[in-house]
Amino acid sequence: MPNLKLMLAGLGTALVLSTLGSAAAAQDCTTKIGAVLPTSVDWGRPIAETAQFAVDQVNAAGGAAGCEIEMVLRDTQVDPKVGVDAAKALVDLEGVNVLLGAVSSGVSMPILTSVTVPGGVLQMSCCSSSTAFTGLAEEGKTEGLWFRTFATTGVQSAVGAKVAQDKGFGSVAILYKNDDWGQDMARLIAADFAAVGVDVTASVAINDAQPSYRAEVTEALSTQPEALYLALYPAEGTAAVREWISLGGTQNMILANSLKSDEFRDNVGMQYLGNALGTDTASPRSESADAFVAAYQERFDAEPNGPGLANSYDAAMIALLAMEAAGEGASGAGVAAAISRVTDPAGTPVSADTAGFEAAKEVLAGGGTVMYQGATGNVRFDANGDVSAPAVVWSFTDSGTEEVEYISLEDVDAFIASLN
Amino acid sequence: MIGVISYLVFFATTASILAIAVLGLNLQWGNTGLFNGGVVAFFGAGAYGTLILGGTPQAGHLGGFELIYPLALLGGMVLAGAMAWIVGLLTLRLRHDYLAIATFGVAVAFENLMRNAEWLAGGAKGVRGFERPLRDALGDGFTYNLVFFAGVLCVLICVYFFLERLVASPFGRLLRAIREDEEAAQSLGKSPARVRLTAFVTGSVILGLAGGLYGTFYAFVSPQDVLPTLTFQIWAMLIVGGAGNNRGAILGAFLIWGAWTASGWALSRFAPVEAQLYTGSVQFVLIGAVIVGMLLWRPQGLFPERLVVSQTGITPQKEQGA
Numbered sequence: 001m002p003n004l005k006l007m008l009a010g011l012g013t014a015l016v017l018s019t020l021g022s023a024a025a026a027q028d029c030t031t032k033i034g035a036v037l038p039t040s041v042d043w044g045r046p047i048a049e050t051a052q053f054a055v056d057q058v059n060a061a062g063g064a065a066g067c068e069i070e071m072v073l074r075d076t077q078v079d080p081k082v083g084v085d086a087a088k089a090l091v092d093l094e095g096v097n098v099l100l101g102a103v104s105s106g107v108s109m110p111i112l113t114s115v116t117v118p119g120g121v122l123q124m125s126c127c128s129s130s131t132a133f134t135g136l137a138e139e140g141k142t143e144g145l146w147f148r149t150f151a152t153t154g155v156q157s158a159v160g161a162k163v164a165q166d167k168g169f170g171s172v173a174i175l176y177k178n179d180d181w182g183q184d185m186a187r188l189i190a191a192d193f194a195a196v197g198v199d200v201t202a203s204v205a206i207n208d209a210q211p212s213y214r215a216e217v218t219e220a221l222s223t224q225p226e227a228l229y230l231a232l233y234p235a236e237g238t239a240a241v242r243e244w245i246s247l248g249g250t251q252n253m254i255l256a257n258s259l260k261s262d263e264f265r266d267n268v269g270m271q272y273l274g275n276a277l278g279t280d281t282a283s284p285r286s287e288s289a290d291a292f293v294a295a296y297q298e299r300f301d302a303e304p305n306g307p308g309l310a311n312s313y314d315a316a317m318i319a320l321l322a323m324e325a326a327g328e329g330a331s332g333a334g335v336a337a338a339i340s341r342v343t344d345p346a347g348t349p350v351s352a353d354t355a356g357f358e359a360a361k362e363v364l365a366g367g368g369t370v371m372y373q374g375a376t377g378n379v380r381f382d383a384n385g386d387v388s389a390p391a392v393v394w395s396f397t398d399s400g401t402e403e404v405e406y407i408s409l410e411d412v413d414a415f416i417a418s419l420n
Numbered sequence: 421m422i423g424v425i426s427y428l429v430f431f432a433t434t435a436s437i438l439a440i441a442v443l444g445l446n447l448q449w450g451n452t453g454l455f456n457g458g459v460v461a462f463f464g465a466g467a468y469g470t471l472i473l474g475g476t477p478q479a480g481h482l483g484g485f486e487l488i489y490p491l492a493l494l495g496g497m498v499l500a501g502a503m504a505w506i507v508g509l510l511t512l513r514l515r516h517d518y519l520a521i522a523t524f525g526v527a528v529a530f531e532n533l534m535r536n537a538e539w540l541a542g543g544a545k546g547v548r549g550f551e552r553p554l555r556d557a558l559g560d561g562f563t564y565n566l567v568f569f570a571g572v573l574c575v576l577i578c579v580y581f582f583l584e585r586l587v588a589s590p591f592g593r594l595l596r597a598i599r600e601d602e603e604a605a606q607s608l609g610k611s612p613a614r615v616r617l618t619a620f621v622t623g624s625v626i627l628g629l630a631g632g633l634y635g636t637f638y639a640f641v642s643p644q645d646v647l648p649t650l651t652f653q654i655w656a657m658l659i660v661g662g663a664g665n666n667r668g669a670i671l672g673a674f675l676i677w678g679a680w681t682a683s684g685w686a687l688s689r690f691a692p693v694e695a696q697l698y699t700g701s702v703q704f705v706l707i708g709a710v711i712v713g714m715l716l717w718r719p720q721g722l723f724p725e726r727l728v729v730s731q732t733g734i735t736p737q738k739e740q741g742a
Binding site: 039040045072073074075077078079080081082084085086088089091092093095104105106107109110113114117118119130131132135136139178179180181182183184205207 | 538681
């Protein structure tokens, strides 16, 4: 064991030496922010890359709060123990007061209760969707330190119901990922379908990494629905949809945003997805969203398709904007308090890129407020750290996805209100 | 500096909790030879039991009994023990790998039950709303973590001495006798089935105790905490430390958990940004390599079992000579 540590230290030293030369210091000082993300999982790595991308853009604009930003990334391995330990190490050893992450609610929650809230650290998650966070915030136990840019559970289920209503489907079967997000999603969409008069014939849980989903698919198929609602991730979604179609199931499908992925489209086959409509929270009708997509394409040579990418970008960007607004040496609570200054609906609109960050710096330096127009929309947090957002209905094309319908924030709110 | 101490206290708390679990497994595997592949089920039963019994009322699932903390923790241990008793009655007639597979199945069933039975424990959302004991008096910060660590350390020491006494006692000899040759033990008028069950339940209660402390520390438990990875981690700790040796079990827990976290820290600290995205995968390779190396070159663990000859007067040489 000592040998391993020595080896690691030696390896590390060599790596540091080799990179020191290339790291040009744009600023005299460096502020660290932490990120705890599941980089050892296939869909987790792009989420981390996107967060790093946002940090790079901010550094290109001269950093935040007068210092260059360094994002220290730790892997959670989707293991709560490992994630909590990583978060604690970032807070205690690296001294971060802004923490991005985690993805899974089951990891974010113990980090929140045992690390960030006791430590007074701002925690901003891209992707944790559990309704338990709203409950915790309502009890006042997050102390205003918890935010998440994942708006999609409530908004998405409502828009999914709207699609079914607009297309005139009389009955729908639901397949959902058997985790906190999927269970919430299935419960919400079933209620929303019922509210618009669509019959839910079956609601079947899909467990991860099963060799076959024939039993689950057959159960849903036997109820003969007119359409299928899928709240799944690409790997399980592909397997389930293949079985569904091979058994003669309908090609009328409504997809949650988690299936907005090239992998899913390619592996199922475009010829079966002609009648598939997806839902997502939308980009705003502004140049900033285009700027994000363009910049992303330039950097990664691919469209930003994949679960949580836009959310991850916005989480990093808003946290950094808030750091800028809070000024040098601000505490985690100080940064958290500054978030309302950078997501102010009455503020100066700024785009989600280097130029936008530079513009925001000027406005904030003059004591003004800005409205961040992010990759997931004009992000606005409520008192519980939750967001609402405009929505979009999309479909697959040969090269990616295209927008079918845009639903503004007002329309989304009105539609959600009409459901209750 | 205070940051380093604060982190070390946090690290040592987690490691001590895991060490308690490894001690529980050591009683089952190291001393009695019971291959428990479902460690996480008993650990989870303790965690869920403690949080449900000691937590505040939550809408939508069982819980909110708000028992005082020692009672809640005891309840978690009783739950783990009761589950072990039922599982043991059904499966302890199985040997070695059959028992491993059966208990592994129990653990998977436990995780799936917790994930799906929303009325019972909140489903995938998990159980929250637990007030950590003495939080009002000590606040939430470093002092609390320090006191909590002291408490966990006391429990670890108590469990250690309890097990040391137990394995040195005639009952401990009986456990080893059954481990080595069940029929020989039976021929001496012992009842292996009952003794195996006793050892299995006792070990599981200790696992439940570790789980209860774990749930208390995070004030939260969800199905993600009871994935098979934890079983694997606890086994790795016992194998590296040395099965059959309680000190080895504790050392193994600290070493493996230390390597697990230190490698993540070192990679994130020293590897360049591009490589950082792969640290998770690299970490798995490193940990796997350590375990494989251990099994190849020192399969008895860092602290091998010390076999004691309890009958003095007849030296081993004489025995051989006779």
